Amino acid sequence: MNEAILGGLLAAGTDPSDVVATVRRAERADELAHRHGIMAIAGAEDPDNNKLAAKGAGVVILGVKPVGITDLAREISPVLAPSTIVVSVAAAVSIAQLEAALPPGQPVIRTMPNTPARLGRGVISVSAGSNVTPEQQQLVTELLSAAGTVVEIPEDQVDALSAISGSGPAYAFYLAEAMAAAGVELGLDPELSVRISRETVAGAGYMLAEPGADPTALRVAVTSPNGTTERAIAAFNEGGIPAIIADGARAAAARAAEITKQLG
Ligand SMILES: NC(=O)C1=CN([C@@H]2O[C@H](COP(=O)(O)OP(=O)(O)OC[C@H]3O[C@@H](n4cnc5c(N)ncnc54)[C@H](O)[C@@H]3O)[C@@H](O)[C@H]2O)C=CC1
Numbered sequence: 680m681n682e683a684i685l686g687g688l689l690a691a692g693t694d695p696s697d698v699v700a701t702v703r704r705a706e707r708a709d710e711l712a713h714r715h716g717i718m719a720i721a722g723a724e725d726p727d728n729n730k731l732a733a734k735g736a737g738v739v740i741l742g743v744k745p746v747g748i749t750d751l752a753r754e755i756s757p758v759l760a761p762s763t764i765v766v767s768v769a770a771a772v773s774i775a776q777l778e779a780a781l782p783p784g785q786p787v788i789r790t791m792p793n794t795p796a797r798l799g800r801g802v803i804s805v806s807a808g809s810n811v812t813p814e815q816q817q818l819v820t821e822l823l824s825a826a827g828t829v830v831e832i833p834e835d836q837v838d839a840l841s842a843i844s845g846s847g848p849a850y851a852f853y854l855a856e857a858m859a860a861a862g863v864e865l866g867l868d869p870e871l872s873v874r875i876s877r878e879t880v881a882g883a884g885y886m887l888a889e890p891g892a893d894p895t896a897l898r899v900a901v902t903s904p905n906g907t908t909e910r911a912i913a914a915f916n917e918g919g920i921p922a923i924i925a926d927g928a929r930a931a932a933a934r935a936a937e938i939t940k941q942l943g
C-alpha cells in the first residue's frame with residue numbers, strides 16, 4: 680500500500696530527495712531506492728532506520744500492519760518534533776490508540792487509502808485528531824491529493840469507507856477473476872478469457888472515471904431491451920448479488936471493528 684502512495688506522490692511531482700522510506704529487508708530497500716530514486720533504509724542494516732527517517736520530518740506516514748503500528752509509533756516518539764504530523768494508513772487503528780502511543784499533543788491523521796493510489800487514482804479518506812491544526816490538515820490533504828481523490832470524513836465512518844473503497848479494488852479484481860472463469864466455462868481459451876476480462880473491467884473503470892459518470896446510466900447503455908445483457912443482470916439479481924455484496928461489505932466493516940477491539 681505504501682509503495683502505491685509513494686508512486687502517486689512521486690508521479691505528481693514530489694521531489695524524491697524529500698522522501699525517506701524504511702523497510703525491513705536490505706533487498707527491498709535497494710529495490711525502492713532504484714525504482715523511485717528515494718532514500719530507503721532497511722532495518723536489517725540499521726536498526727535505527729525508523730528513527731533516522733522520522734527525525735526532522737514534516738510528515739511521517741506509518742504504513743505497517745495494524746498490529747505493529749502503535750509499537751512503531753512508540754519507537755519513533757523520541758525523535759518527533761512537536762509539529763511533525765503523524766499519518767496512519769492502518770485499517771482499524773483508532774486515532775486515540777495512535778495518540779496514546781505518541782508524545783502528548785502530537786498531531787495525528789488517520790487515513791484509509793486504496794491501491795489505485797499508485798496510478799494517482801486512489802481514494803484516500805482523511806480523519807484528523809484533535810491536535811491537528813486546519814493548516815496541517817490542509818497540508819496532508821494536498822500531499823495525498825497527488826495519489827487520488829481525498830475525502831474528509833469523521834473517524835466513526837472509516838470502517839464503512841474501508842469496506843467500500845479500501846477493500847473495493849479487490850472486489851473489482853475478484854469480478855475480473857470470476858468473469859475469466861466464466862469465459863473458460865463457456866469454452867474460451869483460458870489465456871484469452873483472462874485477457875478480455877481484464878481489459879473489460881479496466882475499460883469499464885476508465886468509463887467510470889470520466890467526469891459525471893453514472894454507473895446506472897452506463898449499465899443501462901449496455902443493456903439492450905430483451906437482449907443478452909438483460910438476461911445476465913436478471914440472473915445476477917435472482918442470485919442475490921447486490922445483497923451478497925452488501926453482506927461482504929458488512930463483514931469487512933465488522934472485521935475492522937473486531938481488530939480495533941483486539942488491539943484495544
Ligand atoms: N493493501 C491495501 O490495499 C491497503 C492496506 N492498508 C493498510 O496499509 C498497511 C500495510 O498494508 P499492506 O501494504 O497490505 O501490508 P504489507 O505487509 O505489504 O506492507 C507492510 C510493510 O511494512 C514493512 N514493515 C513492517 N514492520 C516494519 C518496521 N518496523 N519498520 C519498517 N518497515 C516495516 C514490511 O516489511 C512491509 O513491507 C496496513 O496497516 C493496512 O491496514 C490500508 C488500505 C488499503
Ligand SMILES: O=C(O)[C@@H]1CCC=N1
Pocket residue numbers: 770841845846
Ligand atoms: O484488507 C485489509 O485489511 C486492508 C484494509 C483495506 C484494504 N486492505
